[in-house]
Amino acid sequence: MRALTARRVWLVAALLAGLLVLMGVISLGLGAVPIPPRELGACLAGAVHAGAGSVSADCRVIVLELRLPRVLLAALVGAALSVAGAGFQALLRNPLADPYVLGISSGAALGAILSLLAGPPGTLLTGGAAFLGALATVAGVYLLGQRNGHLDTPTLLLAGVITASFLSAIIMFLMTALPGRELRGLAFWLMGDLSSPLPLSLRWLYVAALLTMAALYTTAADLNLLLAGEQEALHLGVNVRRVKLVVYLSASLLTALAVSVSGAIGYVGLLVPHAIRLLFGSDYRLLLPASALGGAVAVVFADTLARTVAAPTELPVGAMTAVVGAPLFIYLLRRHLQ
């Protein structure tokens, strides 16, 4: 087999990026209000050339103000979750790891619920409280997952799983304390919902996510070795402690960002890296950027489904990823076993 070259990484990335753009444009035209391709083309061209003020109302309100931010958000969340999932799979040396295995989504949900309970009536489910909850969980699990002063993989996994379980129990208890009305909003959020208000502007979310993904990418070559075992990696010159810390923090931060803005969209972080491995191999230097782009495509696709399958009702995105993801998971599992 040929060794991986930078050129191949660029090629695959370009291919997936092209797919993402195509998926995005198609998504802009689909929804409860169908916008035919010609109108969509005119809309986008007009917006690019002359600014948002010059296009038709339908174009401005529906395509530019409603759908475009949503498609961009979907891409961001998909990328962040997939990269985080790939990172956790390397860190925990477990192909079943997903971004939520260490309790981050439970922590975020708890943060959201506490803000609903403690805040004045009329508090919206904002990402800020969820993000804080997620960060607190990341810190807590980090402290619990230490052994002799550094992150110990089996201890970390145990700490994460127990924390997730514990937090889920608290969440269930608190949900009974919530008045019924709030529960509905929370239920949507928990399932993964791309229509909640954003805690930060989309631009800053992108900046934060891209910087974090870049930080994680610097360890890509090390991760390839880490997968073989910590001892082996150490013998091959990998600074295992530093790499584990960087991966833990980056993957956790990406997960926290994603969950704060869109609730717990499932299956993406678990399956996209596996699909990319099946298509392009397990080398993390390719896997990480390909997972980011592939994940973006996946969630934009799922969101498009969510907006069109039961139109005019908008289903939560998480329901779509589950419906598509579960059979896909079974298929991948069988293929892997053969």
Added chain:
Amino acid sequence: MKPAATPAAVHPAPPRALPRLGVQGISYAYGTSPQQFVLQPLSFEVARDQVLALVGPNGSGKSTLLRLLAGTLEPLAGKILLDGIELKQLDTRTRAQRIAVVQQENPLLFSLGVLEFVLQGRHPHGRGLRFPDREDLKLALQALDQAGAGRLARRWMHELSGGEKQRVVLARALAQRPVLLLLDEPTLHLDLAGQIDLLRRLRQLATSSQTTVVLATHDLNLAAEFADLVLVLDRGRTAGLGPPAEVLTEALLQQVFGVPLRVEQRPEGTLRIFLEVNRA
């Protein structure tokens, strides 16, 4: 990646007098009580072109000693010197540029190509994302040849037999261009021909590339045949250290291993060790 310089340039040639590997009074324990001492204080030296065989029953401390030599464990007391420099002072990257380890078990989580696997040996010499350049590829293929696995370059790791995999793992270690090569029971999965082939290659490596080889093995005959020095460990204690002919005596072996053995000296100077099984 920048091409790695030859070992001579990376490690300035030490004066002839200095041994490649110097172990001075190292010991190791997992707990604090004296009974938990895995290795009693021991010292030895190995020259640049020598092969040292570590022998002893299970639990005698062979693996622990190898890990100390690799730098993954720090000795409780004493020093380990590589070309005169204390191991403790080297960072992980530098250590990996000079010391290569071949372990018993090599689990693989995801499928990998053989060439990619061997290229991992170039990791300590590169930076950043480490996309391989021509030099790296050349060194990797050379390493595969040296290990006798040249024809496996295009295969997948999970397709290989136990013996083939062992060679590829050795190739990866060789790709590191180490000055010290540590092997833990490398002949475990190999058939007879394979065992002899491996030891011959290691011998060749030591002589021609001036690579010091330390291997832990259960096979006393291979140790006797191919090693310059033998260190016999008995429950953490040094039972014998020196050339095979001097150390591998019936008395010592029977005492350490607790099984009846017969040692035969051949006219050409080699030893053969036989199991003495009484057919009553």
Added chain:
Amino acid sequence: MNSPALFLGAFLLPPTARRRTGFMAAAAAVVILLLAWPGGCVRANTRTPRSWQTIRDEMGRTLRVRIPVERVVALAPSAADTLFALGACRQVVAVTAYADCPAAVAPCRRVGQPLSPSLEMIASLEPDLVVAARTANRRETVAALDRMGVPVYVTDEHSVGDIVRTVRALGVLLGMPEAAAGLALRMEKQLEAIRTRLAGRPPRRVLFVVWVDPLITAGPRTFITDALRIAGAVPAVQVRGDWPHLSLEQVVLAQPEYLIFPAATPASRQHLLDELRRRPGWNDLQAVQQGGIVIVEESFNRPSPRLIGQIAALARALHPEAFADLPQLPAVEEEPCGR
């Protein structure tokens, strides 16, 4: 228009007044029947100049609306019902799923479910106003519409009186204050008539069962509890919050005289009774043992003018002696719901 309500009101007048007003009532009924059947939509008054005004909704939110409103989206079934009761059917450009009252709402365009409507569709309809209900819609939806610049009036009824207030407020927004005043007046008259009939009678102790499993009831600050009070009932169990969960034990301890169930179809009461008698715990209740089950229509759950008729029906079921002198209630109600 709600002339049938007037019909009903006539039958609730106390017996002594009936002989005197009977003739007049009959005449009036015929005239009004002729004028108002079938339920008509009030044409939007295009001559009233439209002006931007800042108003507060029932959640205290401020919104700028162009009054009178010409295009309105009803984001909750109760809002749809109220708007149609006002006669604003021509101004209603869309409703949600589950909006089935009155039947005339059937051909209206739907924008999805109250909890997850399609924002795009609402935007493309370019409404002047969206009417939402705190009980039926999510805050996030309202916030999203806010961000899109669509004015949203959120209703928040905690008593039957609040429903009347909502009717008046919506009337102002839709530029039909007289129709609203008329409707409000009729509602208040009916309520007064019910109160008069029930005056001095001890209320029945009841449990309103919002959901059976888990057992959920209506809290003191809900319009449902107020409606019960007007119908001559009082909650048998003291609770806190708006939609609290109850344990069956608390109910057994309180032993309400009647259990009230809102059902989508006032289907077999017997069927429900049999079902309850089979369940452990439930069959310990006197109400179940003695058949004290009342089924009210689904619209009892909705804060709209239709509720008044439902209160009357419930009052009659709980206090039959107070209505003994009235013949069977006419089959006419407000314009019936679609199915």
